[in-house]
Amino acid sequence: MSVEREKRIAAEAAAELVGSGMTVGLGTGSTVAYLLPALARRELSIRCVATSPRTEQAARELGIQVEPFGGFDRLDIAIDGADQIAPDGWLVKGGGAAHTREKIVAAAADRFVVIADSSKPVDALRPPVPLELLEYGLATTLRRLADVRRRDVPRSPDGGVIADYHGDIGDPVRLAADLAGAPGLVEHGLFPPDLVATILVGRGDSVERRDLA
Numbered sequence: 170m171s172v173e174r175e176k177r178i179a180a181e182a183a184a185e186l187v188g189s190g191m192t193v194g195l196g197t198g199s200t201v202a203y204l205l206p207a208l209a210r211r212e213l214s215i216r217c218v219a220t221s222p223r224t225e226q227a228a229r230e231l232g233i234q235v236e237p238f239g240g241f242d243r244l245d246i247a248i249d250g251a252d253q254i255a256p257d258g259w260l261v262k263g264g265g266a267a268h269t270r271e272k273i274v275a276a277a278a279d280r281f282v283v284i285a286d287s288s289k290p291v292d293a294l295r296p297p298v299p300l301e302l303l304e305y306g307l308a309t310t311l312r313r314l315a316d317v318r319r320r321d322v323p324r325s326p327d328g329g330v331i332a333d334y335h336g337d338i339g340d341p342v343r344l345a346a347d348l349a350g351a352p353g354l355v356e357h358g359l360f361p362p363d364l365v366a367t368i369l370v371g372r373g374d375s376v377e378r379r380d381l382a
């Protein structure tokens with residue numbers, strides 16, 4: 170079964186978790202690209218925020234109501250893809266360089282739902298871990314952070330510089346804490362299990378569901 174089909178059925182299963190009246194965070198990426206038409210087809214009355222200009226434009230073109238995030242202090246649900254899913258629920262995100270906004274939206278949601286194809290669950294997380302860095306003092310930040318290289322992609326919508334950590338991951342709790350404490354680092358792409366409510370993985374013809382919360 171194709172990866173694209175697995176993404177689509179996981180995204181469609183996630184769309185079924187959304188009900189009328191909900192506030193919804195929309196992630197970024199090729200799996201979310203299947204979520205948007207699935208949501209639009211349901212013709213629900215929902216208010217959404219988008220984690221990237223790309224998602225915002227695609228959602229609007231499908232008639233989904235997208236509003237500025239400033240108008241919300243919480244969300245009912247957020248749905249997003251992932252680059253890697255560890256057995257204990259740790260995620261690596263940010264392959265599309267949207268991890269800062271994605272983490273803020275995931276944290277704002279009562280329920281964060283991850284959608285993925287069967288290539289995303291891994292036995293152990295591996296590098297790279299995406300980073301967003303502040304432009305101010307960038308050369309010193311890059312010199313201080315070991316094993317970090319700038320990624321040749323446009324800046325984030327918030328002006329941040331995208332880079333990746335290529336060193337060992339080891340214990341993600343420790344690496345996440347080390348990265349979070351580094352001056353000049355805006356956000357990293359390690360998402361802890363306590364952020365995640367449900368993981369939906371398309372595998373072959375069916376969707377595997379894991380509830381973490």
Ligand SMILES: O=C(CO)[C@H](O)[C@H](O)COP(=O)(O)O
Nearest residue numbers: 198199200250263264265267
């Ligand atoms: O974190 C992300 C973007 O920053 C994406 O959610 C992640 O890269 C997965 O993307 P895809 O669904 O295309 O595999």
